[in-house]
Amino acid sequence: MSCAYKNPSTIIGLILGTETNACYIENLDKIGTWNGDYNDLKQVIINTERSAFSDNGCFNFIRTNFQLNQRFDSLITQSQRLHFNFIQCHKDDFRLCIGLLPAYIDKIEELAISEQDTPGQVYAFLSFFRLFVLFIYLRILYLHFNEEALDWKIVENALYSSPQTKIDTLSIKESIKENRLSVGNATARIFRLKSLQKFSLLSDFTRMNWSNLAKISSNIEHLTISGIHCEFEDLQYIFRCVPCLKDLDVEIASRVSFFGEKAKRSKQNIAVMPILRAFVLCFAGNSLVTMDMLTEYLNSMPVLTYLEIKAHSELLDVNAWKMLLETSLP
Structure with missing residues (x-):
């Protein structure tokens, strides 16, 4: 003891x-x-x-x-909790496990399923267990899928059930060619999961309406976003949605207009991030973000202790960074 x-x-x-x-x-x-x-x-x-x-x-x-x-x-x-990692699981072994899983469904704490090395695994799993809410003790979920290998509607229904779970760590890696609007809506819904503290999203779909996040209050503390289209101005919506952020790692795309969208969007006051300590930004090579724009966001992080910038040459001006470090950063 x-x-x-x-x-x-x-x-x-x-x-x-x-x-x-x-x-x-x-x-x-x-x-x-x-x-x-x-x-x-x-x-x-x-x-x-x-x-x-x-x-x-x-x-x-x-x-x-x-x-x-x-x-x-x-x-x-009563205390037993199980961890199932099906990534790289042989297809025959996976089929055997699926047959045994119902007996342990109320004991599973961690679950990892992936299309990477076993095509059809996610589809097979969600065909048996259509809603993640069935796993009442599920706390950690790794979901890696390719839209071409499954019916997106099955994944969408499963993701839509996530706000009813107690998941605190979620990693989604997805390859999307169609249904991009539905993917964006399902992703935004995940932010409503009150128990979620760690969220990693790696996707190749190009468009998400980040402004929808401003209407959501999330408890996420550690957030990673990569592959999905996110402009620098979209950070204001993320900040408003997740005020409890401690770590943020985000890939910033170049400015692109979609469906007649105006290049210039209305600017809102940047929310203060009172406990954000680690901030990692990766900019596209043709990003239009300036040092002044970056400084404005950094000024909203009073306790920042770790900053990592991967950027184009205009954001790597030594004198500008010296002034920023001396006047703005905590």
Whole structure:
């Protein structure tokens, strides 16, 4: 139980070696042999002495191979959490796992499925389990898919169920040729997931209406955006959506007009990012962002401690950066 010092949620200690023993935390009101004051303590640690359990044979008439300590076994069952990583999983092995998965659906904490090395894996998985909300203890999800290998509607329905889950870490890697408007809407919906703290989005679809994020309040603390079209001015919408950001890594595209969109958009006040500490920006080679524009955003980050810029030569002026470091950055 020494692990409980670093992880207060620890409730079981188990030794498996040449000998075996276990202990667990139990509520005091369930200890019939307690002779002390029930008001002083609420819980105690029970040493099960598993290795010596029923050495004298007194419990042989009720002993089975599967149930030496009913209370201890039930605690293991309740606390058990499973991690399934199907990335690079052989197709036959994956089919076998899919058949067994329903028995463990309420114990899965981490799930990784990908089309990268097993084409059709995501489609097969979502054909069996159409909504992520079915996995009530799911906390970490890695979803890597290629639109050409599946029916986008199946993925869309699964993603639309994500705000009803308790996922706190989400990584999406997608290759999209069509249905780009639907992808953008589904992506924006993910920001509504209140439990989400880490979100990584790698995509090749070219258009998303980032202004929709300004209407959403998200609890994301670590955000990575790559591949998806994001202009420098779109940062203002991201800032308004995720005020709790601690780390932001974003790839900035060159300015491109879509469907008759005006090149110049209305400018809004840039939201202050009070706890943003790490900021990574990667600019396209033909970006029109100037040092003054960058400075305006950096001034909204009062506790910034890490800044990484990958940019064109105009943003790498030594004198301009010297002045910025001396006058604007914390």
